[in-house]
Amino acid sequence: KAGVTQTPRYLIKTRGQQVTLSCSPISGHRSVSWYQQTPGQGLQFLFEYFSETQRNKGNFPGRFSGRQFSNSRSEMNVSTLELGDSALYLCASSLEGWGNEQFFGPGTRLTVL
């Protein structure tokens, strides 16, 4: 099976712009979660989608949003970019069930100038 894929791998944007990141989960995985990784804050949960519905949300401002499509692919959008949004954005997918591990993609490295 192909792993979790994320596009693009690298992005450079300027303050005030918006960005859309894409994630394709492993086939058959309906749960998709997004995380932000920074040196200072570590790994922070953004949101989780399951069957096109946002099931859980982390403590991020409304500038961060996401969606999931019927094929389980997911996108996240960040509007009005700030310097502090520079981070590695990781997408993870899993099968349904509390004990199932999440499989992570390689991440999208976003740099905001």
Add this chain to the structure above:
Amino acid sequence: AQSVAQPEDQVNVAEGNPLTVKCTYSVSGNPYLFWYVQYPNRGLQFLLKYITGDNLVKGSYGFEAEFNKSQTSFHLKKPSALVSDSALYFCAVRDNSNSGYALNFGKGTSLLVTP
């Protein structure tokens, strides 16, 4: 609320020696515990998990972890470290009192194995 703590920012060990990376957790419901490893400029790779059953869990690349309910700990161990084990290690917890499958990660522990 659920949380994990990794008390050590960095662990240094000589190749061939045993290694331990520490993790403690706090959950409201039943804990589901995971260890992940991250190599530079890569995503996270799953190593092992504890759901229920035996307290000693074996995972990938010779790693194992011991679940201790009384001490609320889930330490990662390996009997003999390799230089290639040098990486960033994350402990994560999920508990079934929350909705969704999101993981709560520790801050990470950088493991350096020297030849």
